[in-house]
Amino acid sequence: MSPHPTTLLPYSERIQLHTNPTAKRILEIMDRKKTNLAVSVDVTTAEEALEVVRRVGESVCMVKTHCDIIEDFTLAFSEELVKLSKELDFVIFEDRKFADIGNTVSLQYSSGVHKISSWADLTNAHSVPGPGIIKGLSTVGQPLGRALILLAEMSSSGSLAVDGYTKQTFQMAKDAGREFVVGFIAQSRIDTDISDGEDWLILSPGVGLAAKGDSLGQQYRTPKEVVGDAGADVIIVGRGIYGIKGGEQAVKDEAERYRKEGWKAYEERLQRQ
Ligand code: 5BU
Numbered sequence: 001m002s003p004h005p006t007t008l009l010p011y012s013e014r015i016q017l018h019t020n021p022t023a024k025r026i027l028e029i030m031d032r033k034k035t036n037l038a039v040s041v042d043v044t045t046a047e048e049a050l051e052v053v054r055r056v057g058e059s060v061c062m063v064k065t066h067c068d069i070i071e072d073f074t075l076a077f078s079e080e081l082v083k084l085s086k087e088l089d090f091v092i093f094e095d096r097k098f099a100d101i102g103n104t105v106s107l108q109y110s111s112g113v114h115k116i117s118s119w120a121d122l123t124n125a126h127s128v129p130g131p132g133i134i135k136g137l138s139t140v141g142q143p144l145g146r147a148l149i150l151l152a153e154m155s156s157s158g159s160l161a162v163d164g165y166t167k168q169t170f171q172m173a174k175d176a177g178r179e180f181v182v183g184f185i186a187q188s189r190i191d192t193d194i195s196d197g198e199d200w201l202i203l204s205p206g207v208g209l210a211a212k213g214d215s216l217g218q219q220y221r222t223p224k225e226v227v228g229d230a231g232a233d234v235i236i237v238g239r240g241i242y243g244i245k246g247g248e249q250a251v252k253d254e255a256e257r258y259r260k261e262g263w264k265a266y267e268e269r270l271q272r273q
Pocket of ligand 1: 066206218236
């Protein structure tokens with residue numbers, strides 16, 4: 001199969017293909033820092049989370065959070081995260097996976113304990129409720145310059161987000177336009193046929209260099225498989241980095257190892273014609 005045209009374009013040339021400020025910033029950072037690595041900081045205290053971010057910040061284009069697993073979440077924590085995102089030059093992606101009617105998600109996004117829209121540059125949503133979810137989230141996020149990605153596929157085994165569901169999710173994003181929805185969580189750009197000539201960002205979780213999976217259905221592929229073969233843009237790594245044994249330096253070194261692997265796969269991809 002011939003490569004998808006987007007996968008042959010450098011990140012730097014794709015900046016101009018986006019109007020959303022967060023999408024532009026992601027591509028700018030990727031190009032500037034030579035990284036397509038996102039670290040998923042799935043630890044349960046604010047202090048631990050900030051510590052991981054300080055260690056990996058220089059190596060990443062994005063830090064991914066699950067704010068509802070942080071036991072002592074406060075807005076002081078999110079303010080510190082925003083400060084670090086500016087100092088260390090990365091985007092904050094809250095992996096909230098919104099999945100309700102438009103009115104409810106707009107409240108979940110703007111209000112409650114977490115006030116996600118006040119600090120997260122990027123968030124994501126399931127397509128299962130229909131296009132109202134995009135409308136609801138965009139009323140809050142778009143005026144702030146935030147961006148949304150839809151879950152077209154998941155990395156876990158037995159996921160129902162396959163085939164027709166994936167295609168309809170893609171269609172929903174196309175129908176919404178690219179001012180707020182800028183891409184997808186997907187396992188592949190190629191298999192999902194995300195090929196309408198528009199520059200969608202593809203973020204892929206389920207990346208690991210050591211393990212093949214966990215006991216709860218997670219499945220891992222290498223950066224080469226994800227970026228090189230499947231044509232994704234951003235690799236998302238959690239336990240493979242923050243869970244590494246050996247202390248602070250080991251986490252920092254492991255982030256660099258994944259950054260280099262992801263970047264090598266991207267550079268090799270650009271050579272394919
Ligand atoms: P891991 O430790 O690298 O397995 O963590 C993966 C992270 O990505 C974790 O925060 C998940 O919630 C997240 N994730 C995922 O693993 N698979 C998916 O399809 C989606 C998110 Br969407």
